[in-house]
Amino acid sequence: MIDVTDKALTLSERIEVASHFKAGFELDAEDVRFIHRSLSELRKNAVICVSAEEVYYKKKLQSLQKKHKSRLDVLQCVLAMNAVVAIMGLMAWST
Secondary structure: OOOOOOOOOOHHHHHHHHHOOOOOOOOOHHHHHHHHHHHHHHHHHOOOOOOHHHHHHHHHHHHHHHHHHHHHHHHHHHHHHHHHHHHHHHHHHHO
């Protein structure tokens, strides 16, 4: 990996970085450093998908999680309504 801290890049390092985006010798050293830092930052944040099958299963899992959450929400509403009805029944029975 190229170290682009404070030193000037050698010709071979400039060629290596410039070859990634087909710029050839049109870039000065500061441009190469900026691009190299940007690419390094992007590589850190990149999400790598191994295959289409993995992407499919991730999407499937997300949809199942959404369905599960909606079912839990419905269940919570039903339980809350049952609790309200039970309290109202107790209040009516006690009077």
